[in-house]
Amino acid sequence: MTASLSQLLTIEEFLKLPYIEASPAWEYSHGVAIQKPMPSTRHAVLQKRLLTEVDKHSQAYTALPELRCTFAGRSIVPDIAVIAWERIQVNEAGEPEDHFMQAPDWVIEILSPNQKPNRVIDNLLHCIRNGSRLGWMLDPDDYSVLIFVPHQEPNVCRGNCPLQLLEGIHLELTSEQVFSCLQIDKR
Numbered sequence: 001m002t003a004s005l006s007q008l009l010t011i012e013e014f015l016k017l018p019y020i021e022a023s024p025a026w027e028y029s030h031g032v033a034i035q036k037p038m039p040s041t042r043h044a045v046l047q048k049r050l051l052t053e054v055d056k057h058s059q060a061y062t063a064l065p066e067l068r069c070t071f072a073g074r075s076i077v078p079d080i081a082v083i084a085w086e087r088i089q090v091n092e093a094g095e096p097e098d099h100f101m102q103a104p105d106w107v108i109e110i111l112s113p114n115q116k117p118n119r120v121i122d123n124l125l126h127c128i129r130n131g132s133r134l135g136w137m138l139d140p141d142d143y144s145v146l147i148f149v150p151h152q153e154p155n156v157c158r159g160n161c162p163l164q165l166l167e168g169i170h171l172e173l174t175s176e177q178v179f180s181c182l183q184i185d186k187r
Contacts (some may be wrong), residue, residue: 082106103131
């Protein structure tokens with residue numbers, strides 16, 4: 001079940017709330033704070049494997065789990081935010097700034113049980129409309145990936161359908177390959 005606060009808030013009020021980084025994280029959209037659902041084991045396995053694969057196959061990008069991204073009137077926490085290293089702001093010590101105030105280059109969301117698909121799609125569309133170049137919504141129950149890119153209709157990929165990736169990520173994936181990581185050999 002997803003928790004939400006019915007009182008309308010400004011984004012500034014939301015960002016000052018003491019519990020928004022509690023697990024699972026809270027997001028902000030249209031004046032409302034909404035807590036993300038707790039991920040399932042399958043969700044966590046997919047997230048871990050995708051993070052590892054993206055990082056292994058790109059020097060130009062990094063894949064970050066559960067990074068709060070605040071931009072264009074929303075504050076979202078994608079399951080995976082893929083960001084070009086050159087876009088990550090650093091402080092005077094050369095370390096990353098704590099707050100990412102832009103749309104990620106690529107947003108990956110993995111549906112959890114009881115999660116509302118339209119809420120996830122709404123966040124992905126917001127990202128695409130505000131600077132993201134790629135969005136994926138993985139549905140572990142359907143073994144499908146819904147792909148979003150600017151100025152194109154969404155595309156559903158299943159089976160051996162090749163998945164669109166960002167230029168600079170040297171990886172070829174199909175939907176089948178993504179979901180194959182859910183098969184755990186217990187020998």
